Amino acid sequence: xxxxxxxxxxxxxxxxxxxxxxxxxxxxxxxxxxxxxxxxxxxxxxxxxxxxxxxxxxxxxxxxxxxxxxxx
Ligand SMILES: [Zn+2]
Numbered sequence: 001x002x003x004x005x006x007x008x009x010x011x012x013x014x015x016x017x018x019x020x021x022x023x024x025x026x027x028x029x030x031x032x033x034x035x036x037x038x039x040x041x042x043x044x045x046x047x048x049x050x051x052x053x054x055x056x057x058x059x060x061x062x063x064x065x066x067x068x069x070x071x072x
Contacts, residue, residue: 014052018059018066028052031063038067 012025030041032048041050053059 016054016056016059017051018053018062019056021054023052023054025052028054029060033067033070036067038063 013022014025014028015022016028030044030050030052031038032041032046032050033039034046034048039046053063
């Protein structure tokens with residue numbers, strides 16, 4: 001019997017910039033870096049390079065350090 005390979009539709013995934021885990025896009029927090037500040041883009045409408053972070057407290061804490069390494 002043919003086994004139809006996962007036909008659940010394509011769920012977009014992104015990796016958290018800190019832990020690199022692949023997570024469903026919906027469950028990640030999107031943010032952009034604007035004038036060296038982290039701006040969470042809740043409405044997903046900022047026309048800037050977006051980054052994603054999971055909502056893990058540790059990751060969010062590390063995000064501040066991570067930001068200082070990234071030049072927008
Ligand atoms: Zn993470």
